[in-house]
Amino acid sequence: MRLLHTSDWHVGKMIRSRSRMEEFAQVLDEIVDIAVDRQVDAVLVAGDVFDSKVPPPEAEQLVYETLLRLHFEGIRVVVTAGNHDSEKRLESVRGLLEALGVVLVAEPNHKTFAELVDVPSRDGSEAALVAALPFMSERFLIQSADVMAEAGAKYSRYSTGMKAIIDAITPHFRADTFNVLAAHFMVSGARVGGGEQEITIGMSYAVEPASLPQSAVQYMAFGHVHRPQEIPGSLMTGRYSGSLLQLDFGETEQDKSVVIVDGHPGQMAKTEVVPLSSGRRLVDLHDTLEGLEGRAAEVGDAHLRVFVHLDAPMPGLSDRVREVLPNAVDVKAVYPAAPDEEPREVRSLRPDQQFRLYHERVRKSPASPVLMAAFEEVHAEAALGEKVDAAPPA
């Protein structure tokens, strides 16, 4: 059996209100070419097909045309929904796609959780059994009360619930099939990109490597983390395939790829990471306004986040930067560090004191008691959330 594993397409995502549809079209083209060249039996897409629950029509068109091309090449496809996808929206085209040999698993099933999909090889000599598990929301886990026997912190409940689900799936794997778990969740210890994605991921819940299948599965095809990598701490072979393009400025250091997976029943899979070359890079530039003028050639067609070092605010800064660097999607002014004393003084204050001072200096009025009470409430809530999110894996 040979599979191509990919995930986190996020088709339709823009960069600071600029469309990237051309890049998505190029990279999906590249993936179809790889699938055809390598003569894969099937393509697995492990969630976050679309960037939004209400994708623009051109994003839907591109995704469905890509699936149609794979169908015409005789390649089966299994797609599971990610947290960015709309379950209901994907579910609405499920029957239609089934006619093309595309199995779309959008909604988790309260009894079996994963959908077990038989994927025969092209020559019919062997078969993969793909347990396709869409993204499990915390809400879904709570509704599936029978797997939520253990009470406790949110964090451990999610991890515990996911363990129960994985334990329920594992016995379905067979000795005569090449067994794959395709899923979309965070395994603790996975390295995320930093930046914007870190924020989204930090709010989701991580599952312990010890909760992953310890036997019976030959490959784990995971999505959710955009940096390509092996699944951390796992005894069994598995990878996060990663996203297709550098999707935000937290991913500027990442090279993108897909995984070619070779395997047979009863044997651990062999994986090959195949780099993707389509798409424009995302680059951070730090320079003075004069310095930026000489850097256009060096950055090519990259989408740029430009930090302009200035002595004082300059009107029309973004326009001036875009005259020399039209691909500057984001322009930020950076001023010389303020004299030492003040930041140190402000930093030594409690948060409520800092807020009061901010109000006096910037808003030019004292903060009212009602506002201060609201601040305290929001701050307490945020501090609590931070503790829950930052709690070490249980």
Ligand SMILES: [Mn+2]
């Ligand atoms: Mn994603």
